[in-house]
Amino acid sequence: MAESRTAAYGLVRDAGPVVRGPRGGYLVVSARAAEFVLKHPELFSSKRAFDAVGSPLPMVPIAFDPPEHGRYRRVLQPFFSPRGTAAWQPMVRGLAGELIEAFAGRGECDLVAELAVPLPAQVFLTLFGLPLEDRDRLIAWKEALLHNFGFQAGEPPSERAARVGAELYGYLVGHIARRRRDGGSGDLLGLLLADDGAGRLSDDEILGLSFLFILAGLETVTSALSTAFAELAARPALRRRIAADPSAIPDAVEELLRFDGPVVFVPRIAVEDVELSGQLIPAGSYVMVAIAVANRDPAEHADPDTIDVGRPERHLAFGGGPHRCLGSHLARMEMRSALEEWHRRIPEYQLAPGAAPRVTWPAGVVGFDSLPLVFAPASQDSR
Amino acid sequence: MRVCVDGGSCVGHGRCYDVAPALFEDDEEGYCVVKGDGSVPDGQADAARRAVALCPERAITLAE
Numbered sequence: 001m002a003e004s005r006t007a008a009y010g011l012v013r014d015a016g017p018v019v020r021g022p023r024g025g026y027l028v029v030s031a032r033a034a035e036f037v038l039k040h041p042e043l044f045s046s047k048r049a050f051d052a053v054g055s056p057l058p059m060v061p062i063a064f065d066p067p068e069h070g071r072y073r074r075v076l077q078p079f080f081s082p083r084g085t086a087a088w089q090p091m092v093r094g095l096a097g098e099l100i101e102a103f104a105g106r107g108e109c110d111l112v113a114e115l116a117v118p119l120p121a122q123v124f125l126t127l128f129g130l131p132l133e134d135r136d137r138l139i140a141w142k143e144a145l146l147h148n149f150g151f152q153a154g155e156p157p158s159e160r161a162a163r164v165g166a167e168l169y170g171y172l173v174g175h176i177a178r179r180r181r182d183g184g185s186g187d188l189l190g191l192l193l194a195d196d197g198a199g200r201l202s203d204d205e206i207l208g209l210s211f212l213f214i215l216a217g218l219e220t221v222t223s224a225l226s227t228a229f230a231e232l233a234a235r236p237a238l239r240r241r242i243a244a245d246p247s248a249i250p251d252a253v254e255e256l257l258r259f260d261g262p263v264v265f266v267p268r269i270a271v272e273d274v275e276l277s278g279q280l281i282p283a284g285s286y287v288m289v290a291i292a293v294a295n296r297d298p299a300e301h302a303d304p305d306t307i308d309v310g311r312p313e314r315h316l317a318f319g320g321g322p323h324r325c326l327g328s329h330l331a332r333m334e335m336r337s338a339l340e341e342w343h344r345r346i347p348e349y350q351l352a353p354g355a356a357p358r359v360t361w362p363a364g365v366v367g368f369d370s371l372p373l374v375f376a377p378a379s380q381d382s383r
Numbered sequence: 384m385r386v387c388v389d390g391g392s393c394v395g396h397g398r399c400y401d402v403a404p405a406l407f408e409d410d411e412e413g414y415c416v417v418k419g420d421g422s423v424p425d426g427q428a429d430a431a432r433r434a435v436a437l438c439p440e441r442a443i444t445l446a447e
Contacts, residue, residue, distance in 0.1 A: 039440075074412070081413030082397055250401065312436040314398075320439045324394045329413065 002358040005260055005366065006305045009293045017277035025286035026279065027265075031297035031316065033277045034289045037268060038321040041065050044268035044287055046323050057169070060201070060208035062216070066322055075199045076209070076326060079188060085330045088127065088188075092334055095122050096341040104345045107377035108352060112370050116225035119338060120218045123330075127188040128210060130175060141168045142218050146364045165211075172210050176203050217327045221334050223262035223367020226357075228335065229342075230371055231256055231307065233351045238309065243347035246340050251310045253335045254317075259307050261317035262365040264292040291316040292366070349375035384423040385446045386431050388415050392442035399443055403430035415442070 001008040012019075017030035028034050037044045042065075050063040058064065061072030078084050096119055103109035121135050121142075130138075144164040176189070180203060184190050192206050201209065232239040242248045265288040272283045281287060295315050296304040302311070318325035325331070351357070352372035359366050386406055388399075395413035399406070405427050408416050423431045423445075435443045 035439075077395060077412035077414075081395065081411065082400075082409050083411060083413070312433050314437050314439045314441075316439060318396065318439075320394070320396075322394060324396060324439070329397060 001361040001366075005292070005359075006296075009296045010305070012290060012293050013296060016279075018279040018281070020279075021286075021288060023286075025288055026270075026276075026281050028276065028287060028289045029293050029297075030277060031294040031300040034291055034294035034316055035320060036276065037287060037289050038266070038316070038319055038323070041069075041322055043271055043274050045271050046268060048269040049267035049286070057204055057208040057211065059212040059215070060205050061326065062212055062323060063208070069322060071199050072201075072205070073322070073326070075195070075197065075201055079191060080326050080329060082329045085333050088123070088330070089333055089337065091126055092119075092123055093337045093341060095119060095126070096334075096338045100341055100345055104378040108372065108374045110370050111229045111373050112222065112226050112368055115338065115342075116222040116229075116367075116371075119225070120221035120334060123334060124213060124218060128175070128213075129179060129184055129187045129189050134171075137171075138214065139218075141171075142214050145215060146219050168211070168214070169207070172207055176206055176210075213327070216325075217331070219365050219367070220262045221331050223365045224257060224331070224335060225338055226368040226371050227260040227262070227359075227366070228253070228256040228339070229373065230351070230357060230368060231260065233349055233371075233373055235307070238307065239343070239349070240347070241309075242339065243343040246343065248309065249336050249339050249343075250332070253332060253339065254315065255307055255309045255311060257317035258295045258301070258311075258313075258315035260366070261292050261295060261315075262367055263317065263319075264366055265290055266319055266323075289319075291319060345378050346375045349373045384428060384431065385421045386417055386423060386434070387421055387444050387446065388417050389442045389444070390414070392440045394440055396439050398437040398439070399434040402437060403427065403434040406431055407434065 012027065012029055015029065017033045019027045019029060021027040028037050045065050047063050047065045050059055061069050061076065064072060099115050099118055103114055117139060118135060121139050122132060125132055125135060125138065141164055145161060145168070179189055179193060185194065192201060195201070238252070242252050268287045268289060270281045270283055270285045270287055274281045295301070295317060298304050301313050318328040350373065352374045355372045357368040357371050359368055393415050397409060397413055399415050400409050406418055406423060408418055410416050431445055435445050
């Protein structure tokens with residue numbers, strides 16, 4: 001897994017459409033079975049699967065099932081829709097450009113430490129009106145929580161997760177209370193606080209959403225950028241294609257997410273006994289929907305272990321059904337912006353000689369901790 | 384040729400209006416809206432088929 005997802009996913013894929021996992025859980029592997037689980041929240045609950053994260057409040061909206069869940073989605077979707085997120089695109093593009101400018105003249109960088117980690121953290125801070133100086137503190141909290149979460153989902157939160165969760169909670173409570181008192185606009189938090197619609201979120205619900213945003217919206221984008229750039233660094237024809245024609249970037253992002261997306265599993269709990277692809281799953285079972293493996297299912301994808309930008313096939317990298325990733329449009333926009341800003345300045349690059357990036361596994365999401373890249377230093381006027 | 388969207392299945396992935404903006408548009412919440420009566424004009428047949436194939440919810444159908 002650390003060296004090759006293709007080999008690891010191939011082994012899991014060959015074990016069957018639905019297999020018994022460790023500790024009594026079930027692993028849903030085929031695209032067809034994965035789609036079925038994601039589209040049937042009445043049989044496979046998301047609510048109960050998210051108790052282990054260390055959030056002192058239920059994470060809005062993932063820790064709810066329909067019909068309650070629908071209210072949150074109706075309130076939140078306008079903010080996270082393509083129209084809603086388009087408003088933030090200049091900001092995201094600007095942040096990506098600044099981060100890249102900082103190393104473009106140097107001829108080398110650690111893509112993870114210098115772009116993939118700071119970009120989504122700064123986007124979150126900006127959207128919630130938090131000072132950018134808090135970036136490293138935020139990243140440290142996020143890492144502590146995710147480190148603990150990962151594959152241990154389904155178990156009660158550890159003491160450490162609960163403590164770090166409480167610290168982050170205190171930080172966010174203080175900030176939201178301050179903003180409620182002092183006002184402030186021009187960001188997502190301002191819009192959420194100013195919402196006076198019938199279904200508007202309470203302060204506690206905004207907190208639950210912030211928590212989810214930090215846990216689900218930072219590491220995923222970081223990891224997806226790290227694997228995307230690793231694939232591009234190893235594939236001269238593909239990176240030259242997108243450097244020459246940025247209109248190919250959206251399709252490239254989709255294919256890189258299908259091929260090596262950051263989310264390997266999404267968890268569910270079986271509500272009743274269900275037979276799925278010939279396997280009986282008893283009520284109460286922990287069910288891991290292996291979307292990254294389903295995205296390599298040959299029944300859905302021709303030549304699934306090959307990168308083929310523009311392939312006409314659906315993928316499940318953002319899940320599906322009512323819990324489809326709320327942040328998918330923001331995530332896509334962050335990835336597209338980062339790739340555009342990078343290739344405009346640095347069209348040609350490679351993995352640093354001697355570097356052998358490995359992913360950490362098991363983990364909540366899959367990505368590289370470090371990705372050293374080398375390139376011809378970009379001169380000021382070429383930027 | 385005509386495209387049709389099952390509004391009950393659409394959850395707002397947004398793939399259709401991304402790849403076939405002549406045929407689909409997004410509403411405020413990101414759900415898909417078929418443009419006009421869904422008739423596929425000349426030159427848009429491939430885009431229509433692509434939207435059908437990319438929809439993770441299989442919410443789009445194409446009547447030839």
